[in-house]
Amino acid sequence: MLIHTAEFKCSNTRTEKLPPPVLPEYAFIGRSNVGKSSLINMLTQKKGLAKTSQTPGKTQLINHFLINDKWYIVDLPGYGFARASKSSRGEWERFIKYYLKNRESLQCVFVLIDSRVPPQKVDLEFCFWLGEHGIPFMLVFTKADKQSKHKTQLTIAAFKKALLDFFEEVPQQFITSSETQEGRDEILTCIGEINKG
Numbered sequence: 001m002l003i004h005t006a007e008f009k010c011s012n013t014r015t016e017k018l019p020p021p022v023l024p025e026y027a028f029i030g031r032s033n034v035g036k037s038s039l040i041n042m043l044t045q046k047k048g049l050a051k052t053s054q055t056p057g058k059t060q061l062i063n064h065f066l067i068n069d070k071w072y073i074v075d076l077p078g079y080g081f082a083r084a085s086k087s088s089r090g091e092w093e094r095f096i097k098y099y100l101k102n103r104e105s106l107q108c109v110f111v112l113i114d115s116r117v118p119p120q121k122v123d124l125e126f127c128f129w130l131g132e133h134g135i136p137f138m139l140v141f142t143k144a145d146k147q148s149k150h151k152t153q154l155t156i157a158a159f160k161k162a163l164l165d166f167f168e169e170v171p172q173q174f175i176t177s178s179e180t181q182e183g184r185d186e187i188l189t190c191i192g193e194i195n196k197g
């Protein structure tokens with residue numbers, strides 16, 4: 001799928017103010033610093049569309065980016081930042097989980113995982129939670145340019161193994177790099193297929 005236009009639509013801290021749920025949307029989420037903003041900018045080929053985080057965990061916003069006037073990329077706030085207070089973590093949970101459970105136009109959640117780290121509890125728990133609530137998701141292993149293909153495959157295998165304790169099948173996976181654009185065509189093709197229905 002080609003991206004002709006990508007524009008920032010709105011930022012929200014409250015779910016009541018989100019755009020009407022009439023266009024399909026695809027949410028991107030992951031631990032703070034996983035490379036989410038870089039990935040969104042890489043997918044849309046628009047540097048600076050999503051703000052790369054200066055202060056991890058500070059912004060608790062849902063950002064909507066309108067693509068080709070037809071669908072949304074939704075940038076969800078990162079989780080698992082060490083310095084966030086317990087109360088702001090609680091708020092994150094309520095806000096984001098409410099969005100994920102109730103957003104009728106949400107097609108799929110792309111869960112970003114750093115391809116260089118072994119399975120992290122916070123990522124696995126988040127995947128389990130999505131599974132429990134029947135929310136469709138796929139895995140995106142980021143920053144693949146930073147290590148060998150073999151090491152990335154080992155990370156993926158370890159993550160899949162951990163998921164199989166809970167799921168019968170593992171979700172689809174993508175390997176990406178915002179530096180080399182690896183994974184861009186695959187993710188956009190996948191979104192194009194879902195949009196076609």
Ligand code: GDP
Pocket residue numbers: 030031032033034035036037038039051052053056078142143144145146176177178179
């Ligand atoms: P976010 O907090 O998840 O939005 O992460 P950012 O997109 O701000 O990225 C965090 C850091 O990782 C920044 O310094 C990025 O330049 C770097 N980064 C993100 N993606 C990649 C990637 O694919 N390859 C490399 N080499 N660095 C990346």
